[in-house]
Amino acid sequence: MANSSKKKATIYDLSVLSGSSPSTVSAVLNGTWRKRRIKESTAELIRSLAETHQYTANRQARGLRSSRSGLVGLLLPVHDNRYFSSLAQTFEAHVRSKGQCPIVVSASRDPEEERKTAETLISYSIDELFICGATDPDGVHEVCEAAGLKHINIDLPGTKVPSVISDNYEGGRLLTEAIIRRFPAHRPLRPDDLYLFGGRNDHASRERIRGFRAVKKELLGDDPDECIQPTGYAANNARRAFESFFARHGRLPRGLFVNSSINFEGLLRFMAEHPHDNFTDLVVGCYDYDPFASFLPFPVIMIRQDVERMIAKAFEVIEQPRPAAQIHLVQPQLVPPRTALTGPLDALKDIDLPRSH
Amino acid sequence: MANSSKKKATIYDLSVLSGSSPSTVSAVLNGTWRKRRIKESTAELIRSLAETHQYTANRQARGLRSSRSGLVGLLLPVHDNRYFSSLAQTFEAHVRSKGQCPIVVSASRDPEEERKTAETLISYSIDELFICGATDPDGVHEVCEAAGLKHINIDLPGTKVPSVISDNYEGGRLLTEAIIRRFPAHRPLRPDDLYLFGGRNDHASRERIRGFRAVKKELLGDDPDECIQPTGYAANNARRAFESFFARHGRLPRGLFVNSSINFEGLLRFMAEHPHDNFTDLVVGCYDYDPFASFLPFPVIMIRQDVERMIAKAFEVIEQPRPAAQIHLVQPQLVPPRTALTGPLDALKDIDLPRSH
DNA sequence: CTTATTTGCACAATCGATGGTGCAAAGACT
DNA sequence: AGTCTTTGCACCATCGATTGTGCAAATAAG
Incomplete structure (x- = not known):
C-alpha cells in the first residue's frame, strides 16, 4: 500500500509527485488532455501515479465547478413493490450504462414530500430527474423548472413536461x-x-x-x-x-x-x-x-406494465432538446393465470457459481 | 415569482441583498449563527430573504468544504425483490428521520461492481455506507477503509466491521x-x-x-x-x-x-x-x-427476516465510536401458510383520500 | 472620561477540480 | 541567424459554502 496512509489523493498530490501543475493532472485524468496538448509521456506518468495512489476524483468538487454531478435521480412512490422496484432495477442499469450514478429515492405519494425530495436532489446538482408515479407531478415540475433541471414523468403524467405512461x-x-x-x-x-x-x-x-x-x-x-x-x-x-x-x-x-x-x-x-x-x-x-x-x-x-420499454422511452425522450409536453403511451401486457415471466433480474448473470458443498 | 428568473440563489446573492457578508448569511442559514453572535434582527432579515428567494444551499459546495455530504448509502444486491426493497424502504425512513438523504444503489452481487460502486459513492463523499448482502463485504471494506468511511454489513457478514444479520x-x-x-x-x-x-x-x-x-x-x-x-x-x-x-x-x-x-x-x-x-x-x-x-x-x-430490527440495530451499531467487528444476530420469524403480514408500507399514510368518482 | 469587555460582523483561506489565457521553449521556414 | 508556428504546459479565477481570526463599535466597569 504505497501511500494509502490516510486521506484520498487529490490532483494536488499528484501534481507534486509528477512535477506537473494541477491543471495538467486534471486534464489528464478527465480526458481533456489531448485538447490541451499534453505530451503523451506526461499523461502516461500521471496516469500511472494516479493508479498507484488509487486516485479517484472528488465528484463534489467537480460538480461544484461544472455544475453537473453525474447523478441521475429517480423519484418513486415506494420501494417495497415489485412494479416500482423493477422500475428502479431497470433505471439503474440504464444510468449505469451511461457512466452515471443512479440515485433512487421514494416520497411516499405525498405531494409535499415529493417536492421536498426533489429540492434535496437538486441541491446535490443532479443532472436529470425521472419523476415516477408522483401524486403531484406538476408540483415537482415547478421545483425542477426553477432550478433548470431536466425532468420527465413516468407512470403518472404531468402537463408541463413529457410523460411516459402505460396505456x-x-x-x-x-x-x-x-x-x-x-x-x-x-x-x-x-x-x-x-x-x-x-x-x-x-x-x-x-x-x-x-x-x-x-x-x-x-x-x-x-x-x-x-x-x-x-x-x-x-x-x-x-x-x-x-x-x-x-x-x-x-x-x-x-x-x-x-x-x-x-x-x-x-x-x-x-x-x-x-x-x-x-x-x-x-x-x-x-x-x-x-x-x-x-x-x-x-x-x-x-x-x-412494460417497464423496460417505459424506461427506454423515457431516456429517449429526455435526451431530446426541447421535447413536447406530450404523453407517450406504452402498451401493457395481459398475463394469463399461472404465468412466470422473466424480469430485469434475469439480465444479471449469477456470478459466483456454487461450489460443491 | 420574485426572482425565480433563472439560476438558484447563493449566499452571495443574499449577501448583497441583505447588506451582510457571505459568511454571515452562511452562518444564519446553517444554524451556527448564535455561536457567531449574529444579531437576531440580522438573522431574521436574512431568513426572510432566503425564503422569498427560495434559497437552498448547494450541497456540493457545502460537502466540498466540510467533506460531509449528508448522503447515506445503501448498497444492495438488487432492487427487484421484496426482501431487499423492504430493506430499502425501511432504510430510507431511518435516514430521512435523521435529516439526511438516503441513496440506494445495487451492485448485482458482483464483487467487482460492489467495490466500484462503493468507490463511486465515496467520490460523492457519502457519510456512511450500509453494505447489504454483499458477495465480498471485506472487499468493499478495503475501499471504505482507505477512504475513512464508516460502514457496516447487513444480511451477509464481513470480518472487518460489525455485521447485522439474520440468525x-x-x-x-x-x-x-x-x-x-x-x-x-x-x-x-x-x-x-x-x-x-x-x-x-x-x-x-x-x-x-x-x-x-x-x-x-x-x-x-x-x-x-x-x-x-x-x-x-x-x-x-x-x-x-x-x-x-x-x-x-x-x-x-x-x-x-x-x-x-x-x-x-x-x-x-x-x-x-x-x-x-x-x-x-x-x-x-x-x-x-x-x-x-x-x-x-x-x-x-x-x-x-426482521428487516425493521436489522436496520434499527445497524444504525445503533454504526453510531458507536469504535464498534467491534462482531456479528449481531437478529431472529427471523416463521410464517405459516396463508399469512398476510404487514410491512414497511403500512407505516405510510395513504394521503389523497379518494373522491367519489 | 478612560479602560476593559462584549457584541456584531467582515475578511480571507479553504475544500478539489475545471477551463480560459498566456507564455516560454522547440521546431519550421526563409 | 531571424521570424513565425507549434508544442507543452503553468497560472489563476471560479464554483458556493464553511470557519478561524481580527477588529471596529457599542456597552460596561471603574
Missing part, C-alpha cells in the same frame, strides 16, 4: 374483458358481480376505471356505480373495503378488478381471515404483475 | 422442522424426500444448510448429500435444477426448502410447464417472505 385505458379494457370471459357461458357474470377496488383519483386509476366501465357496459350491458371502489393505495384500506362488502353480502363479488398489487395484498389480508371455500367462484384481475400472485389458487389475471 | 442457522432449523412436521404421521417424509435448492457458498446459505442438515438428521435420521442443491441466486438456474430432478425422478421431492424468493420464482417457472396435479403432495419452505407466495395452492411455509 391504462387499454390495459383496463384488456383486464376487464379477460375477467369476464373467464366465466363460463352457462354461469355468466352479472354486472353487479364485477367490482373494481383500489386506486384513487389519479390519471392511471381514472383511465383504468374508464376502460373497466366501458367494457362492462359493452359486454355485460350495465355498469352500476357502486361497483367502483377506489379505496386508495394502502393494503389495509382495501382489506376494510372487502370486509365491508363481505359483511353486507356474505360473499365477495365473483369478479374482482384489483387496482395495484398493493391492494391485492389487502385482498390477501381479507382472505387470511376467511375460510378458503369462500373463494371457489372467484376470478381476480390485478393491474400489476407479480409472479407469485399469478399462481394463487384461484384464477388471477394480471397486467404487466 | 440463519436458527431460521434454517425452524423452516426445516416446520416442513417436516407438515407431513402427516402416517405418510412421513423420508430423508431423500426433502431437498434444499438455491443459495451459494455465502455465509447465509451455509448457515441455513447447516440448520437444514442438523434438523434432518435429528428428525429424519439421515441427511443424504445429494439433497443439497445450492444452485445460486438466479431463477432460471433453479428452474433448471427442478427440471433436471423431475427428469430423473418423474416428480419433485415432497418437501422443498427453497433458499430465497428468487429461487422460488424458479420453482414457479418450472411449475408453469407442468400440470398442477404434480404438486398435490408438496410442501415448500421458502427462506424469504412474500405475501402472495404464502397463499399459493400448496402449503408454503416462509421465513420472514
